[in-house]
Amino acid sequence: MHLLHRCLPLLAFSWLMASAPAATTNVNMSGVSFSPPVVNVRVGDTVTWVRVSGSHTATGTGADPICGNAEIPTSQSVTFNTVGSFPYHCLFHTGAGMTGLVVVAAANVPPVVSISSPTNGSKVLVGSPFLVSFIASDTDGTVTKVDLYEGPNLIFSLPPPFTTNTSGDSPTTATVVAVATDNGGLTSTSAPITLKFLSTNVTLVASGLPTNGAAFTASNTVSGHEYIFEALTNFTGPLSSRWFPFQTNLAPSNDFRFTDGVLTNPLPRLYRVRQSF
Helix, strand or coil, X not given: CCCECCCCCCCCCCCCCCCCCCXXXXXXXXXXXXXXXXXXXXXXXXXXXXXXXXCCCCEECCXXXXXXXXXXXXXXXXXXXXXXXXXXXXXXXXXXXXXXXXXEECCCCXXXXXXXXXXXXXXXXXXXXXXXXXXXXXXXXXXXXXXXXXXXXXXXXXXXXXXEEECECCCEEEEEEEEEEECCCCEEECCCEEEEEECCXXXXXXXXXXXXXXXXXXXXXXXXXXXXXXXXXXXXXXXXXXEEEEEEEECCCCEEEEECCCCCCCCCCEEEEEEEC
């Protein structure tokens, strides 16, 4: 069950920051042309020249010899580890204009993301809207989207400016992270935050007055959640200082009965229950 409401498609997710995998680009050699004649790669990427037909070289015309002066048998690969432009030509077809160019850019840097709202430990009433926003940046490109996850479950995706209003659908405690994706496909994950969703639907009904204390039934509770029961015995002075917590229960189900075994005298008093996290 998703704790937040947004009707958007689910996507696959990895908890680890993605690094740019080395790519390989093929350049086909046939006739009197390289195809494609210009390739754009990043530092660490590889270019492979493939002989489709004819005899060819991929000889650098600048400081880098690339594949050198020898004829390429079937294929030959070169990994580029320096930023720059690397022109080359075929020695056998120079007069026919058989030239090419490899343009090498710096390696892609992952984006950076953090959750700016809500803050860690925030408490929110179920069904009440609240603001979710992220701070995301990329030093060598742009951030295209930010995803919010609870565990492996995608809650929603946001395009720039990475802000929306949403709400919780059930009382629970949830830990979420943001995952930013840049225009090069790299991702990074934010520090996690914990959100606490509170419910105001709990009801308290007296179910008798046994000899050992008042008995009540708590309804609309959440199994496994903690509830604090309090009694008001002093009817003078500030109200906030007169509530006495006498029992804490982990709800075994959605409805359960409890007895005040602490305040056993028959004096009139009020009781209340509140959810605790």
